[in-house]
Amino acid sequence: MADTLTLLAPSGSASTVPLEEAPDFARPANGLRSRVAYAAAHVAPIAWADNTPGTAARIDWDATLAFRRSVYSWGLGVADAMDTAQRNMGIDTVAVRELIARSAEVAREEGGSVAVGVNTDDLDAGSASLSQIVDAYKGQLHHAEEHGAVPVIMASRHLAHAAQSADDYVRVYRQVLDAAAAPVVLHWLGTAFDPQLAGYFGSSEWTDAADTLIEIIAADPAKVAGVKMSLLDAEAEVAVRERLPEGVRMFTGDDYNYVGLIGGADVPQATQPARSEGTARTHSDALLGAFAAIAPVASAAIQALDAGDPDRFHALLQPTEALSRQIFAAPTFYYKTGVAFLAWLNGHQPAFQMIGGLHSARSLPHLSEIVRLANASRALEKPDLAAERWHALLRLNGVDA
Template identity: 50%
Template sequence: MSIRLPSADGTFRTHRSNPLRSSPLACGPVRSRRFYAAAHVVADPLAASAESGAAVDWDSTLAFRHRLWALGLGVAEAMDTAQRGMGLDWPAAAELIRRSAAEARAVGGRIVCGAGTDQLPAGGGHTRTAITAAYEEQLAHAEECGSGAVLMASRALAATARGPEDYMEVYGGLLRQSARPVVLHWLGPMFDPELAGYWGHEDLDRATEVFLKVVAEHPAKVDGVKVSLLDAEREKDIRRRLPSGVRCYTGDDYHYPELIAGDGELASDALLGVFDPIAPIAARAGLALDRGDPAGFRGLLDSTVSLSRHLFAPPTRYYKTGVVLLAWLAGYQEHFAMVGGLQSARPLPHLATAYELADGLGLFPDPELAERRMRQLLAVYGVAS
């Protein structure tokens, strides 16, 4: 089998499809690390217009989470990968959390859910009291559903805060009242430009000090921190300075193999958007780590970095488009429509390369189906394959 694919320079190349099918795998959770896949949502393409809110295909969305749990991965629900702030509104996110937490309980799957402030109108002008109340509403919802919470970075707080003291006050109040330890998420501006200057400083060194101070003042209420800055050395520094018992969950979709492998003394756990499309390989890599085979672990996970860096290439916030494309090509959903029409956020050559790299990794259970669907996508753009 072969397919003609477009390149960014306007030329075409022939890709010979990988005949290898990804073999089924069912296993328990990774023991030596915590692995969470930040999971995407499947849109309902036949629902009413966007004015009625985000339309989700619940059956397909939850079926994908069951695939992740069957692979031994935890699910990080209603996070950036699920299009929070990019099509998925709070009512839909709240329902997603409720449904996913119930499914996790039914199968004994590990889950954490994102809690933010996205029920507030866009823009600044919100009081610190209103921002705190919004966080409290979402935190309470996640905990009432039986899930651990990830305190997501807040656009409203970033727009309103006058300095580090506002961050200390908001996060300190939330941590004092949380029912269980939470994960603190620092999402960098490459993922969301509205989060520039988070923790009260544009300078990352000064921002890091504020972030670590929040953790240091409430270590018993912090399960871990998720660092999504695409800066491996900064993550290693943060990891080294965390209080005992506080985990570092890497959110670095560029350097995750080395960060999870560790330096012989410290290692990162994982809460990654790229674990959604590469879940079978991530699970096998985790098993290699459990059986004391670090070389096998690196060999498996290192092979995925080219795909991940491509998916998360600038503008990084549109990585979700490639994630959903690969789920469709793999047969995990029946269409390439996305909440908010985000399937149009990446150009066709980018999508073609994502297909090519994923196929080279053997990520498609049915390579013929993947190639056929890629041909359908090319035809929509008027490309003869």
């Protein structure tokens, strides 16, 4: 059993730190109450499949679905078939449909909540008309509804390319919302996650784009369960959150600033931009890729809020923010590599492999810093296994560990 972790600096020099003991977090007996929280889950490929870029995804269903069962066991919901699952970065539309069907079945078996991405990525790359975009959205929307999942209307690359004005976004979204049988979540993804979404909702200025989003929601608030906002800008999120109609949740997708946004007024130590006088909006709920990397810690922190202990919430979750910032470091769209890496270290998949070969998208020193921060923030679920796997990876790459 290891008692130290070997770390690798960008210079190539090695050092060691003590390996922390396994965390003793308890799973919630009756779910989580004070916040609605989804972990945006990744997919594990078959390790010996052809995972080169552009090939059809071959998913290790046993590992992929077992990971979702683990998330449910901690009281969190699962957000599936979204960008964390390599949507628009390797997973093809045939695999997406199967992932949604299988994940929804697991949710029913586990009594968990699953939200799934609805996009337009079954259209050919490049140009599409607004009517084709609406039809593509509707087709995926109905597939999600047929399987009993909460639809998340993802930001569409096709719409970003085709829309000529904010009015085009309003028309497309109103038609899609009119077709929804139950409330959906609207998805606002910033360019750090996908540069092809520049100018989404009709403007490169978030304040103007927010006006369009609020106009879309205000036309029929009963059709919108919430907004998943991922601009990595806490001030923008709080400003939009305050404008949402009653009953529409803000699901933070801010993997840099989630502690203050989720903690809100309940957690004085968790700083966030000041709220307007008289507003009842005191916190965001969560739909985070980061929570897929730290599910047990996230669960323990929200359980602390449930128990009326905001200090413990902050003490548990604040250290994970540095880990998340490392995972989501620029270029941010490669964050999926860090999520899969931690899943491997924690024993949730048999190999450090990703669809499209994206496990190669981060350097060894970058991964080393993830190891250091995960160890420090109690995100290594099985420290001995994590050390064994990490040291083996180092040795494979010529580093003495």
